[in-house]
Amino acid sequence: MLIAFLVLSTAFVSCNSDDDNAPTPDGEEQGDDDDDDDDDTVSFVGAVYAMTNGDGQIAGNIQGPNTIIAYGRADDGSLTPIGPFATGGNGGDYDGGEGLDPLISAYALTKTDDNENLLAVNAGSNTITSFNIADDFSLEAVGEPLSTGAIGPNSIATTGQVTVAGTKGLIYVSNITRPEFLAGGEPMHQGTVTGYWLLEDGSLQAIPGSTRDLPIRPSAVQFSPDGQWLVITSINSGAAALGSGSEDEVTVYNVGADGALSTNAWGTATSTLRDNADGRNLPSAIGFQVVGNNYVVVTEAREFQPNGMPPAFPALQDGSVSTWQIQGDGSLTPITLDVRSGEGNTGRTACWLDFTADGNTFFVSNAIEAGLASYSFDNGAVTLLDQTAAQGTGTGGADNGPDAFANTQGWIDMWISDDGQYLYQLYGLDGTIGIYRVNGQSLEFISEESNNLPDTNTQGIVAI
Numbered sequence: 001m002l003i004a005f006l007v008l009s010t011a012f013v014s015c016n017s018d019d020d021n022a023p024t025p026d027g028e029e030q031g032d033d034d035d036d037d038d039d040d041t042v043s044f045v046g047a048v049y050a051m052t053n054g055d056g057q058i059a060g061n062i063q064g065p066n067t068i069i070a071y072g073r074a075d076d077g078s079l080t081p082i083g084p085f086a087t088g089g090n091g092g093d094y095d096g097g098e099g100l101d102p103l104i105s106a107y108a109l110t111k112t113d114d115n116e117n118l119l120a121v122n123a124g125s126n127t128i129t130s131f132n133i134a135d136d137f138s139l140e141a142v143g144e145p146l147s148t149g150a151i152g153p154n155s156i157a158t159t160g161q162v163t164v165a166g167t168k169g170l171i172y173v174s175n176i177t178r179p180e181f182l183a184g185g186e187p188m189h190q191g192t193v194t195g196y197w198l199l200e201d202g203s204l205q206a207i208p209g210s211t212r213d214l215p216i217r218p219s220a221v222q223f224s225p226d227g228q229w230l231v232i233t234s235i236n237s238g239a240a241a242l243g244s245g246s247e248d249e250v251t252v253y254n255v256g257a258d259g260a261l262s263t264n265a266w267g268t269a270t271s272t273l274r275d276n277a278d279g280r281n282l283p284s285a286i287g288f289q290v291v292g293n294n295y296v297v298v299t300e301a302r303e304f305q306p307n308g309m310p311p312a313f314p315a316l317q318d319g320s321v322s323t324w325q326i327q328g329d330g331s332l333t334p335i336t337l338d339v340r341s342g343e344g345n346t347g348r349t350a351c352w353l354d355f356t357a358d359g360n361t362f363f364v365s366n367a368i369e370a371g372l373a374s375y376s377f378d379n380g381a382v383t384l385l386d387q388t389a390a391q392g393t394g395t396g397g398a399d400n401g402p403d404a405f406a407n408t409q410g411w412i413d414m415w416i417s418d419d420g421q422y423l424y425q426l427y428g429l430d431g432t433i434g435i436y437r438v439n440g441q442s443l444e445f446i447s448e449e450s451n452n453l454p455d456t457n458t459q460g461i462v463a464i
Helices: 179-184
Strands: 046-051 062-073 079-092 109-111 117-122 127-133 139-141 151-159 167-177 192-199 204-206 218-223 229-234 250-254 267-269 283-291 295-302 317-326 332-340 350-355 361-366 371-378 381-391 411-416 422-427 432-439 442-449 461-463
Touching: 046 079, 046 109, 062 117, 079 117, 079 127, 079 139, 109 151, 109 461, 117 151, 127 151, 167 179, 167 218, 218 283, 229 283, 267 332, 283 317, 283 361, 295 332, 317 350, 317 361, 317 381, 332 381, 350 411, 361 381, 361 411, 371 411, 371 442, 381 442, 411 461, 422 461
Parallel strands: 151 218, 283 350
Antiparallel strands: 046 062, 046 461, 062 079, 109 117, 117 127, 127 139, 151 167, 167 192, 192 204, 218 229, 229 250, 250 267, 283 295, 295 317, 295 350, 317 332, 350 361, 361 371, 371 381, 411 422, 422 432, 432 442
């Protein structure tokens, strides 16, 4: 993900929800008082939101205006654009400028469990934006974007389990780096996390004293189901250039009743230490979830070499999944470590995941290979079921060098709809959303939605 990639231009083609003939959830067109049936109308049962993270430009860290492309979701899984919605900030690129996975993160776009609010990062403006989600699934930005106090916000976590009077939930945002580490790039970045209250009207209020400096560059943040713990994953743990010397792939903070985190981490862990005897590359942890009885399930791209030197083709190795359980004291007990997502360097960029509705299966997205691997899950123990549960246009093997980025759709973020029926996969180098029906532990390709997103530099997808 550090190889330069040529910029592809694109144009937004979408319908605005304010148009007179925009479809509404009840199947009637706005401004149409005719009670007769209209075969052209669409009844939406949910929605999908994808973020442009700019306008396709990939020159420098600060990109163009950031936009959320909203789609109404029909009961057959198909998508209908219902409008672009500006975040009021700019996108950003902190992954070397090739346009794939520009924030090296998961949950750059997320929603509250009640489906009332959507939250987005503006990595080029160092702000976050809160939206209210209307009954017709259109979006309304609430107030002005709010500063995160550091550089490159890239992931947002929400919980409704921690509140104070006048609030409906707690938000934490991770930032890629602090100013003093920016010039050193990915191997040297050290970021922060900062907290906010989500107010009843959908606006955000910063929590004084909530910022915690991190010894690593964060890639994602998530709360435990009970809201007691905030978990952070790292993209550069063990990097030789990391001044802190941290090898912590996963970090756990305790969440107080006042919304502030413990002063120091209560638990840390990694699946693979530097200079390990197996010659295994270090884990660049990106997507993860905390499920069930506080099981932490983490995807691991294997990019930094065993001695901590930066990744380079053909040094990438097959990615993996590792799991831990958070104990009562915040410590992390390992359960299953380094369960590979491919063989012979055919699953090198395992970076994102999501669980099926029954919690027994999850799917992992491999970006360069443009495919989804399926895993079983049983009380923290995981097993690879199918390396190619879904397959697009990608590149496998360790000898294709920079061409790997030129010949792949670049499957990045994904999200399974709330009803558990459909998986929506964002193609980061194709401006497309792949639609798959979830059939237990397998996937069935349905269709693709294109022509509304930039071909490059997108980041973040959410499905309701």
